[in-house]
Amino acid sequence: RQKKAVRIFPRPTSGHLRPVVHCQTLKYNMKLRAGRGFSLEELK
Known part of the structure; x- marks a missing residue:
């Protein structure tokens, strides 16, 4: 597992790359x- 992680280093290890966002309502x-994810333009 460690060797594989070193080999594919720049890519994220598991799952999608998601932005950190604030919740919407006043309470939260x-x-x-x-968040839901990045658009293709944001990833370029």
Whole structure:
């Protein structure tokens, strides 16, 4: 597992690359959560 992680290093290890975003409502807007994902333009 360690050798594989070193071999594919720049790529994320598991799952999608998700932005950290704030929740929307007044009750939760101080809280951070994982967003839906990046658009293709943002990844370029």
